[in-house]
Amino acid sequence: xxxxxxxxxxxxxxxxxxxxxxxxxxxxxxxxxxxxxxxxxxxxxxxxxxxxxxxxxxxxxxxxxxxxxxxxxxxxxxxxxxxxxxxxxxxxxxxxxxxxxxxxxxxxxxxxxxxxxxxxxxxxxxxxxxxxxxxxxxxxxxxxxxxxxxxxxxxxxxxxxxxxxxxxxxxxxxxxxxxxxxxxxxxxxxxxxxxxxxxxxxxxx
Numbered sequence: 001x002x003x004x005x006x007x008x009x010x011x012x013x014x015x016x017x018x019x020x021x022x023x024x025x026x027x028x029x030x031x032x033x034x035x036x037x038x039x040x041x042x043x044x045x046x047x048x049x050x051x052x053x054x055x056x057x058x059x060x061x062x063x064x065x066x067x068x069x070x071x072x073x074x075x076x077x078x079x080x081x082x083x084x085x086x087x088x089x090x091x092x093x094x095x096x097x098x099x100x101x102x103x104x105x106x107x108x109x110x111x112x113x114x115x116x117x118x119x120x121x122x123x124x125x126x127x128x129x130x131x132x133x134x135x136x137x138x139x140x141x142x143x144x145x146x147x148x149x150x151x152x153x154x155x156x157x158x159x160x161x162x163x164x165x166x167x168x169x170x171x172x173x174x175x176x177x178x179x180x181x182x183x184x185x186x187x188x189x190x191x192x193x194x195x196x197x198x199x200x201x202x203x204x205x
Contacts, residue, residue: 008079011071013147119181126174133167
C-alpha cells in the first residue's frame with residue numbers, strides 16, 4: 001500500500017499525467033520506494049476506482065488525448081490518515097547478510113567480489129540521496145517548490161524538515177552499509193593472510 005500513498009502524496013502537490021507522475025516518482029520517492037511503470041499505472045486505475053483520485057481527459061497534440069490525475073478529498077483524507085498510522089515493520093529479509101553467513105561454501109575471492117559490489121552500490125546510492133538532500137535543503141526541487149509556494153510559513157518548515165529527515169535516514173543507512181562492506185573486505189584480507197595456500201571449500205567438507 002505504500003505505493004498508493006506515495007502516489008497520493010505526489011498528486012497532493014499538483015495534478016499530473018501518468019507519465020509525469022512516473023518521472024517525479026523516479027526522481028524522488030523512487031529513491032526510497034522503488035516501483036516500475038507496470039506497477040504505477042495499474043495502481044492509478046485502482047485508486048481512481050476507489051475514489052481517491054479522478055482523471056480528466058485532456059488533448060495531447062492535435063489528435064491524441066491523455067489523462068490528468070487529481071487527488072480527491074477522499075484521497076487527501078486517506079493520505080492524512082496513513083501518515084499518522086503506526087506502520088508494521090516487515091520481516092527481516094536481507095539476502096546479502098544471508099549470503100555472507102554461508103561464505104565458507106565459496107572462495108574468499110568470490111566473497112571479496114560480492115563485498116566490493118555492495119560497496120560500489122551503496123556508494124552510488126549515497127551519492128543519489130545526498131544530491132537530492134541538498135536539493136531539498138536549498139528548496140530547489142521543482143515539485144516541492146509547488147507545495148512550498150502554496151503553504152503557510154509553519155507548514156513550509158515542516159515540508160523541508162520531514163523530507164530532509166527521511167533522506168538523512170537513507171544516507172545514514174548507506175553509510176552503515178559502506179562501513180559494513182569495508183569491514184568485510186578487511187576481514188577477507190585477514191583470512192587470506194592467515195590461511196595456508198590452497199585452503200578453501202571442498203565438496204567433501
